[in-house]
Amino acid sequence: MTHAIFQMVCFILFAVVAVGSALAVVSVKNTVHGVLALVLTFFSTACLWMLAEAEFLALALVVVYVGAVMVLFLFVVMMLDIDLEPMREGYIKYLPIGIGAAVIMLIEMLGIIGIKTFNVQAGPNPAGASNVEWLGQALFTHFLLPFEIAALILTVGLVAAVVLALRVRSFSKHQNPAAQSAVRAPGRVRMVKMAAVTPAAPEPKPAEEPQA
Amino acid sequence: MNYMNLTSDPLIFGLTLGYVLAIAVPLIIAVAMYVWWERKVIGWMHVRMGPNQIGPFGLVQAFADVVKLLIKEIIVPTNANRFLYFTAPLLSVIPALAVWAVVPFNQGLVLSDANAGVLYLLAMTSLGVYGIILAGWSSNSRYALLGAMRSAAQMISYEICMGMALVCVLVLAGSLNFTSIVDAQVGHQGLFDWFWLPLLPMFFVFYISGVAETNRLPFDVAEGESEIVAGFHVEYSGSVFALFFLAEYANLILAAFMVSLLFLGGWLSPFQGWHLGWLSISGWWWLFAKFFILATSYVWLRATFPRYRYDQIMRLGWKVFIPISILWIFVAGILKYFHLVPMGL
Numbered sequence A: 001m002t003h004a005i006f007q008m009v010c011f012i013l014f015a016v017v018a019v020g021s022a023l024a025v026v027s028v029k030n031t032v033h034g035v036l037a038l039v040l041t042f043f044s045t046a047c048l049w050m051l052a053e054a055e056f057l058a059l060a061l062v063v064v065y066v067g068a069v070m071v072l073f074l075f076v077v078m079m080l081d082i083d084l085e086p087m088r089e090g091y092i093k094y095l096p097i098g099i100g101a102a103v104i105m106l107i108e109m110l111g112i113i114g115i116k117t118f119n120v121q122a123g124p125n126p127a128g129a130s131n132v133e134w135l136g137q138a139l140f141t142h143f144l145l146p147f148e149i150a151a152l153i154l155t156v157g158l159v160a161a162v163v164l165a166l167r168v169r170s171f172s173k174h175q176n177p178a179a180q181s182a183v184r185a186p187g188r189v190r191m192v193k194m195a196a197v198t199p200a201a202p203e204p205k206p207a208e209e210p211q212a
Numbered sequence B: 001m002n003y004m005n006l007t008s009d010p011l012i013f014g015l016t017l018g019y020v021l022a023i024a025v026p027l028i029i030a031v032a033m034y035v036w037w038e039r040k041v042i043g044w045m046h047v048r049m050g051p052n053q054i055g056p057f058g059l060v061q062a063f064a065d066v067v068k069l070l071i072k073e074i075i076v077p078t079n080a081n082r083f084l085y086f087t088a089p090l091l092s093v094i095p096a097l098a099v100w101a102v103v104p105f106n107q108g109l110v111l112s113d114a115n116a117g118v119l120y121l122l123a124m125t126s127l128g129v130y131g132i133i134l135a136g137w138s139s140n141s142r143y144a145l146l147g148a149m150r151s152a153a154q155m156i157s158y159e160i161c162m163g164m165a166l167v168c169v170l171v172l173a174g175s176l177n178f179t180s181i182v183d184a185q186v187g188h189q190g191l192f193d194w195f196w197l198p199l200l201p202m203f204f205v206f207y208i209s210g211v212a213e214t215n216r217l218p219f220d221v222a223e224g225e226s227e228i229v230a231g232f233h234v235e236y237s238g239s240v241f242a243l244f245f246l247a248e249y250a251n252l253i254l255a256a257f258m259v260s261l262l263f264l265g266g267w268l269s270p271f272q273g274w275h276l277g278w279l280s281i282s283g284w285w286w287l288f289a290k291f292f293i294l295a296t297s298y299v300w301l302r303a304t305f306p307r308y309r310y311d312q313i314m315r316l317g318w319k320v321f322i323p324i325s326i327l328w329i330f331v332a333g334i335l336k337y338f339h340l341v342p343m344g345l
Helices: A002-027 A031-051 A055-079 A091-118 A131-140 A144-165 A177-181 B002-008 B010-045 B061-071 B082-102 B117-138 B142-173 B178-183 B200-213 B238-263 B284-304 B310-337
Strands: none
Touching (some): A002 A031, A031 A055, A131 A144, B010 B061, B061 B238, B082 B117, B082 B238, B117 B142, B117 B178, B117 B238, B142 B200, B142 B238, B142 B310, B178 B238, B200 B284, B200 B310, B238 B284
C-alpha cells in the first residue's frame, strides 16, 4: 500500500515540476533561464517515464536531449547578444495563437492515447526479459527497416547541416595537425659539426685577501 | 525493478540511505587520498618530496586543504548571475555522486543492480557538462566563458567515442548491466578472457576518452592555466570551488573504475582458472588493485605529457577515435555473430 502511495506522490511531484518548468520556458525573461527550464522539463519527463517502467526511453531522453541537444542549445543561447525587451513585446498578441496550438496538440494527443487504449494488445514482453532487451529485440527484428530508415534520415540531416554551415573562406588561416604531428627531428634541427676549440685558460687570479 | 520495493518499508528506506552514505563518504575520502597520492607521485617524478609536513608522509595534507577551502570566503563577481553561480557547482557534483548508484564493487555488491546500468552511467556523466557551462556563463568573466566553451565542446565530442566504445562492450556482453558485463569476462584463460583483448583499440579509446572527458591533462584546455587562467572555475573560491574539485576527482575515479569493470574484468582475478591457489580467487581486492594502477597511470600522464592544443584534441576525437570506434563496432558484431569470443563459463 505504501508503495502505491509513494509512487503516486512521486508522480505528482514530477508532473508538477514538468508542467511548471514547461510554463517557465515560455514565461521567464532570461533566455538562458528559459533553456534551463526546458532541460528541467525533459528531466522530469524522463523521471515520469521511469515511473512508468520505461527505463530505456527515460535514459535515452536524458542522454540524447538533456546531455547533448540541450547543451548545444544552451551554448547558442549563451552566445547570443540580444536585447531582451523588444522580444517580449508581442507576448500578449501571440498568446491566443500559442494557446490555440497547445489546445490542438492536446486534442491530438488525447486522440492518439484514446486509439491506443482501445487497441491495447497483450504485450509481447516475455516474463523475466528486461525492458531494454525486449526493445532491442523488437527494433532489430520486426522494425528493422523503419529503424534503418530513421538512422539514414538522421545521417542525411547531419551531413546537410555540416554542408550548409561550412564556409570555406579564402582568407581563413588554418593549420594541418597531421603534418605537424608527422614532423621529425631531421626536418627541424640541423646538426652542425664544429671542431671543439678550447680557449687558453686564463691565469687564475690570486685570491684576494679581504682587507681588514 | 527491485528499487521500487525498497521504498515500501521505512526500515529498508533507511537501510538504502545507509548504503548511499556507505558509498558517498568513502568516495569523498578517496578523493582526498587521491589528491594526496597525485601530489606525492608528481613530486617523486619531479625529484621533489611532495607533501610531507602534515601528518605521517603528509597524509593529512589533503584534509588540511579541505578545511582551508571550507573556511575561505566565497567571492561572487560583480554582475554574476547569483542563482546560477551557486547552482553550477551543485549541478556538477550531483551527477558525479549519483553515477555511483550502479557501480558494482563485487559480485552482488551494488546499490542498484539496474538492467540499464550502462545507459544510466552515460546519462549521468552527460549531465556533468551543465555545471561547467553554467559556471562559465554565470561568472560574468571572459576567461570563464572561454573555458566553459572549450570544455563543453570537448566533453560532447569525447562522449561520442566513449558511447561507441561502450556499444562494443555491450555487443560482446549482450547486456547493459554491469554485473552481467563482468560475468561475461569469466573464463579459464586468466586475463586473456577479459574484453581488453578482443576490443584492444576500444580499450585505448575508452581509456583516453575517460581522461579527456574529465578535462584532465593532457586534455585540460578547459582550465589551461597558461592561456585562460583557470578556465570555467576562475571566479570560484572556497567551498564552491571545492565542489568542482570534488566532482572532477570523483569523475576521474569513476573513469578508472569503468575501465576496470568494462575491459579489465572488474573483480575477476587475472589468474582466473589457472589454479594458483588464492591468486586465482576473484574478489573486490582485484577491482581496487586495477583501479589503483589505472588511477596512478592518470597521474603519470599528467606528469609526463604537455598540454594538447585545442584543435589537436578535436582532431583526435573526431577524426581518429570515432572512425576507429565505428569500425570496431562492426568487428565486435562479427566476433559476436561467429562466436569468436568465449562468453562466460
